[in-house]
Amino acid sequence: MKKQFHVISTGRQSTEQVVAIASQIHPYVDAIHLREKTKTAKELAEMMEELLFHGVPKEKLVVNDRVDVAIVYGVKVQLAFHSLSVRQVKECFPSLSVGCSVHSQDEAKEAEDGGADYCIYGHVFPTASKRGVPPRGIEALAQIVGAVRIPVIAIGGIQPHHVPSVWEAGAAGIAVMSGVFCAEDPLREVKRYRQMF
Amino acid sequence: MKKQFHVISTGRQSTEQVVAIASQIHPYVDAIHLREKTKTAKELAEMMEELLFHGVPKEKLVVNDRVDVAIVYGVKVQLAFHSLSVRQVKECFPSLSVGCSVHSQDEAKEAEDGGADYCIYGHVFPTASKRGVPPRGIEALAQIVGAVRIPVIAIGGIQPHHVPSVWEAGAAGIAVMSGVFCAEDPLREVKRYRQMF
Numbered sequence: 242m243k244k245q246f247h248v249i250s251t252g253r254q255s256t257e258q259v260v261a262i263a264s265q266i267h268p269y270v271d272a273i274h275l276r277e278k279t280k281t282a283k284e285l286a287e288m289m290e291e292l293l294f295h296g297v298p299k300e301k302l303v304v305n306d307r308v309d310v311a312i313v314y315g316v317k318v319q320l321a322f323h324s325l326s327v328r329q330v331k332e333c334f335p336s337l338s339v340g341c342s343v344h345s346q347d348e349a350k351e352a353e354d355g356g357a358d359y360c361i362y363g364h365v366f367p368t369a370s371k372r373g374v375p376p377r378g379i380e381a382l383a384q385i386v387g388a389v390r391i392p393v394i395a396i397g398g399i400q401p402h403h404v405p406s407v408w409e410a411g412a413a414g415i416a417v418m419s420g421v422f423c424a425e426d427p428l429r430e431v432k433r434y435r436q437m438f
Numbered sequence: 439m440k441k442q443f444h445v446i447s448t449g450r451q452s453t454e455q456v457v458a459i460a461s462q463i464h465p466y467v468d469a470i471h472l473r474e475k476t477k478t479a480k481e482l483a484e485m486m487e488e489l490l491f492h493g494v495p496k497e498k499l500v501v502n503d504r505v506d507v508a509i510v511y512g513v514k515v516q517l518a519f520h521s522l523s524v525r526q527v528k529e530c531f532p533s534l535s536v537g538c539s540v541h542s543q544d545e546a547k548e549a550e551d552g553g554a555d556y557c558i559y560g561h562v563f564p565t566a567s568k569r570g571v572p573p574r575g576i577e578a579l580a581q582i583v584g585a586v587r588i589p590v591i592a593i594g595g596i597q598p599h600h601v602p603s604v605w606e607a608g609a610a611g612i613a614v615m616s617g618v619f620c621a622e623d624p625l626r627e628v629k630r631y632r633q634m635f
Binding site: 281282283284286306307308309310312313322323324325326329330332333 | 478479480481483503504505506507509510519520521522523526527529530
């Protein structure tokens with residue numbers, strides 16, 4: 242299966258910044274997650290309209306947490322600990338593509354049992370966004386991959402030179418947040434990651 | 439049509455407090471809105487489970503803003519300015535009961551055109567939760583009632599003695615927030631309002 246490259250917005254940038262970056266980089270990534278915890282549904286909807294207007298393909302868009310916004314715009318959803326459960330969402334909306342963020346084997350299994358289409362596991366490498374929390378490491382990633390049948394996307398401090406070890410651990414893809422969205426040149430960065438695929 | 443009595447949680451009380459009050463007062467009200475802006479979807483789901491466990495009838499529950507939570511639990515939704523639009527929600531979920539909070543004739547008409555089942559208009563009387571913003575008054579309420587065909591529920595500083603004037607203005611019901619949820623004895627308060635119906 243083709244390896245996946247997900248990028249995730251930081252929640253600390255304006256709609257204009259997110260849209261400007263996403264409309265540049267979308268040809269080089271498989272999924273663009275809108276992880277905008279402080280934005281209202283209306284603001285998320287406005288961001289979605291802008292992204293679609295600027296040619297970002299709907300199939301690449303993933304909304305964090307807000308199942309309703311995902312359904313209204315016909316995009317995917319990514320659930321987290323603070324969200325409705327995968328099982329609840331899949332029962333109500335069986336055709337919705339649902340990813341789930343997990344941090345342990347138990348959570349990964351629960352996501353799989355609930356019907357998640359894939360999970361994102363991390364953080365694998367040290368990252369500034371989880372300062373003080375030790376990374377779970379590449380071996381834990383390999384264990385998660387071995388414990389579930391759904392694809393496991395690795396997240397957390399992944400730099401381009403890490404990518405071969407992530408594939409070796411069996412991950413189905415990588416997810417990068419500030420490494421792309423906060424980069425001085427996001428387009429150059431996604432190309433650097435893409436070269437490792 | 440039978441006049442409606444809606445109560446609305448304040449967002450400043452714990453789940454335990456909201457559940458304790460709601461499970462006492464539900465026989466005396468027609469709708470209990472969960473207006474919990476800072477709660478996550480998971481926390482709202484937990485509140486919902488508790489309310490149902492304590493015998494609050496599903497038909498009386500209304501979730502603010504989170505269409506997804508409303509659908510998962512089979513309850514109604516109340517949309518506000520910061521929410522998805524009524525039209526978007528009704529197009530995706532035609533059988534969902536959708537209320538909309540409005541503050542002007544234009545907003546009320548937009549809600550009606552979008553397919554809202556009713557609107558809540560206010561604030562009609564002076565209220566501590568809108569200090570510094572002049573109330574819209576009973577005449578403005580009557581104008582809104584005249585401008586749309588959907589039921590208009592009045593909100594904002596409504597005390598029991600106001601109720602006759604609210605009916606005179608043609609409102610289909612009243613909605614009360616802190617007047618019930620922050621009352622020393624919420625059960626006594628809902629009974630005081632109910633006597634005016």
